[in-house]
Amino acid sequence: MQSLSRVAHVAILACFSLMFITKGVSTLVSKNGLSNYSFPDKFMFGVATAAFQIEGAWNEDGKGESMWDTYLHKHPNFTVDHTNGDLATDSYHKYKQDIIMLQSLGVKYYRMSISWPRILPNGTDHYINKAGVRYYRKIFQELIKAKITPVVTLFHWDLPTALMDLGGWTNPKMVDYFEDYARVVFSLFGDMVKTWTTMNELHVHCYNGYDLNAFVPAMQSHGIGVYLCSHYMLLGHARAYHLYDKEFRPKQKGKIGLTLDVFYAEPKDSNNKEDVEAAERYLQMHLGLYAHPVYSKEGDYPALVRERIDNMSRTQGYPRSRLPVFTPEEVEMVRGTSDFFGINHYTTVLASASSMEPGWLVPSLDHDAGVKSEQDPKWPIPGAFWLAVYPPGLRKIVNWITNNYGTRVPIIITENGVCDSGGLNDYERVSYYNKYLYQLLLAMHEDGCRVEGYFAWTLMDDFEWSDGYTVKFGLFHVDFNHPERKRTPKLSALNYREILRTRRINFNYIKMPSYKYNNL
Ligand SMILES: *[C@@H]1O[C@H](CO)[C@@H](O)[C@H](O)[C@H]1NC(C)=O
Ligand SMILES: *[C@@H]1O[C@H](CO)[C@@H](O)[C@H](O)[C@H]1NC(C)=O
Ligand SMILES: *[C@@H]1O[C@H](CO)[C@@H](O)[C@H](O)[C@H]1NC(C)=O
Ligand SMILES: *[C@@H]1O[C@H](CO)[C@@H](O)[C@H](O)[C@H]1NC(C)=O
Numbered sequence: 229m230q231s232l233s234r235v236a237h238v239a240i241l242a243c244f245s246l247m248f249i250t251k252g253v254s255t256l257v258s259k260n261g262l263s264n265y266s267f268p269d270k271f272m273f274g275v276a277t278a279a280f281q282i283e284g285a286w287n288e289d290g291k292g293e294s295m296w297d298t299y300l301h302k303h304p305n306f307t308v309d310h311t312n313g314d315l316a317t318d319s320y321h322k323y324k325q326d327i328i329m330l331q332s333l334g335v336k337y338y339r340m341s342i343s344w345p346r347i348l349p350n351g352t353d354h355y356i357n358k359a360g361v362r363y364y365r366k367i368f369q370e371l372i373k374a375k376i377t378p379v380v381t382l383f384h385w386d387l388p389t390a391l392m393d394l395g396g397w398t399n400p401k402m403v404d405y406f407e408d409y410a411r412v413v414f415s416l417f418g419d420m421v422k423t424w425t426t427m428n429e430l431h432v433h434c435y436n437g438y439d440l441n442a443f444v445p446a447m448q449s450h451g452i453g454v455y456l457c458s459h460y461m462l463l464g465h466a467r468a469y470h471l472y473d474k475e476f477r478p479k480q481k482g483k484i485g486l487t488l489d490v491f492y493a494e495p496k497d498s499n500n501k502e503d504v505e506a507a508e509r510y511l512q513m514h515l516g517l518y519a520h521p522v523y524s525k526e527g528d529y530p531a532l533v534r535e536r537i538d539n540m541s542r543t544q545g546y547p548r549s550r551l552p553v554f555t556p557e558e559v560e561m562v563r564g565t566s567d568f569f570g571i572n573h574y575t576t577v578l579a580s581a582s583s584m585e586p587g588w589l590v591p592s593l594d595h596d597a598g599v600k601s602e603q604d605p606k607w608p609i610p611g612a613f614w615l616a617v618y619p620p621g622l623r624k625i626v627n628w629i630t631n632n633y634g635t636r637v638p639i640i641i642t643e644n645g646v647c648d649s650g651g652l653n654d655y656e657r658v659s660y661y662n663k664y665l666y667q668l669l670l671a672m673h674e675d676g677c678r679v680e681g682y683f684a685w686t687l688m689d690d691f692e693w694s695d696g697y698t699v700k701f702g703l704f705h706v707d708f709n710h711p712e713r714k715r716t717p718k719l720s721a722l723n724y725r726e727i728l729r730t731r732r733i734n735f736n737y738i739k740m741p742s743y744k745y746n747n748l
Pocket of ligand 1: 257264265
C-alpha cells in the first residue's frame with residue numbers, strides 16, 4: 229500500500245515536470261534561466277509544519293485541549309470562515325502520507341512541532357499521555373527510516389488550556405512549566421531528535437495573542453500583557469536551553485535554538501532621517517526585543533527598546549516600566565542560549581515615523597514603536613492582504629541580523645513562503661520561491677552572511693489560524709471537502725524539488741503561461 233502510493237506520488241511529480249520544462253521568462257540571471265550561484269551540498273533544505281495546523285484529532289487518544297481548541301469551540305466566528313482545527317489535514321492519521329510527500333520533494337529535513345497537550349493533557353508533567361508519546365515516536369522513526377532529519381519545535385502556539393486558564397505566558401510560573409515540559413520531551417524523544425527549537429515566533433505570538441485579539445488567547449492586554457508574554461517566553465526558552473545543554477546534550481549530542489520572526493522594514497523615504505530611524509525602530513521593536521537578549525554580546529533588551537518603553541510608561545503615569553526588567557543573573561542566563569538564529573520571514577513594509585495612527589490603542593506595542601507601516605503598491609499581493617512580495621527583503625533581513633549579531637551562530641530560515649487563493653497551478657508561489665531563494669544566494673555569496681538552512685512554509689495547505697482554511701500556503705494542495713483530505717502536488721512542489729536536486733534556481737523550469745503573470 230505504502231510503496232504503491234509512493235510510486236503514484238512520484239509518478240505524478242515526474243509527469244508534471246516533463247510538461248513544464250520550457251523556455252524562460254526571467255531576466256535575473258543567465259539566458260538559460262539558471263542561477264549563477266548555488267547552494268552548498270550540506271545546506272539544510274526542508275519544509276515546515278506545525279502540530280495544530282495539520283494534526284486534527286483534537287480530542288483523540290487522551291489528548292488534552294489546547295487554548296486554540298477551547299477558544300475556537302467557544303467562539304466559532306473567530307476565524308474568517310468559522311472553522312477550527314478539529315480535523316485540519318488529519319495528519320494524526322495520515323502522517324505516513326505526509327512523509328511520502330516529503331520524500332517525493334527530496335527534502336532531507338522536516339520542521340514540525342509537538343502538541344504540548346497531546347503529551348501533557350493538562351499542561352503539567354504529573355501525567356504523561358502514552359498514546360501521544362507513541363504517535364510522535366512513530367513519526368520520528370518513519371522520518372529517520374526515510375532519511376529525513378526531524379527538526380522539532382516544542383511550542384508552536386498550542387498552549388494547554390489548563391495553563392492558559394492560569395494566565396498563559398503572562399504568568400511567571402510558565403517558565404517552570406515550560407522547563408518541565410521540555411524535560412519530558414527531551415527524555416522521551418532525544419534519542420531520535422537532534423535538532424530542537426524551543427519556541428516559534430515570540431513576536432507574532434505575544435503581539436497577536438496578548439496585545440491584540442488577532443490570535444488566541446485574544447487577551448487584548450495591549451502594552452502590558454504583550455511584554456509579560458515576551459519576557460516569560462524568553463526566560464522559558466533560556467531555561468529549556470540550559471536544561472538541554474547540561475543534562476541532555478552530553479549524551480544526546482544535539483542542537484537547540486530559537487525561532488523568531490520579522491517583516492523587513494524599509495524607510496518610506498530613504499533620504500528622510502525620521503523614516504530611516506523609524507525603519508530601524510520597527511526592526512528593534514519587532515525582532516531586537518527578542519533577539520538582543522539571546523544573540524547580542526551584552527545580552528538584555530536593546531537600549532533603544534528599553535528606553536522607549538520606559539519613557540512612554542513614565543509619561544503615561546505608570547509606576548514602573550511596562551517592559552519587565554531582567555535581573556543581572558537573568559541577563560546572563562538568557563544570553564547566548566541558541567545554537568542557531570532561526571528566522572521566519574514573509575514580507576516587507578515601508579516605515580515612517582508616527583506618534584498615533586487610527587486603530588492603535590494606548591498603550592500598545594504599535595504605539596510604543598511609533599512606526600507607521602505601509603506596503604509599496606508595486607509589490608504583488610497574491611493572497612492575504614498582509615503578504616506583499618518583495619524578494620530583496622529576505623537578503624536585507626539576513627544582512628541586518630548579521631550586522632547586529634555577527635556570525636557566531638548560523639542563520640536558518642525556519643519559514644518562508646507565500647499564500648494564494650488556491651489551486652494546483654500556483655505560478656505566484658513558484659515565482660516567490662525562485663526570487664526569495666535567489667536573494668538568499670546573494671546574501672550568502674555576495675554579502676558573506678552565514679546561512680545554513682531554509683524551510684519552505686509549508687508542506688501542504690493547512691489551518692492558518694484566524695484565516696481558517698481561506699488562505700493556501702502549501703506545496704501540496706489539500707482537498708478539504710474530501711473525507712480523506714486528498715493531497716496533490718502543485719507546480720511549486722515540482723519547482724522546489726528541482727531546486728533541491730540541482731542546488732540552483734532554474735527560472736525557466738516552470739513556464740509562466742501568460743501576460744497575466746508578467747509582473748511576477
Ligand atoms: C551573479 O549574478 C548577480 C546578479 O546579476 C551578479 O550581481 C553577480 O556578480 C553574478 N555573480 C557571478 C559569480 O557571476
Ligand atoms: C462573534 O459572535 C459573538 C457572539 O456570538 C459576537 O459578539 C461577535 O461580535 C461576533 N464576532 C464576529 C467577528 O462576527
Ligand atoms: C485534567 O483536568 C481536568 C479538569 O480539571 C480533570 O478532570 C482531569 O482529571 C485532569 N487530568 C489529568 C490527567 O490530570
Ligand atoms: C527618553 O526620554 C529622555 C528624557 O526625556 C530623552 O532624552 C530620550 O531621548 C528618550 N529616549 C527615547 C528612546 O525616546
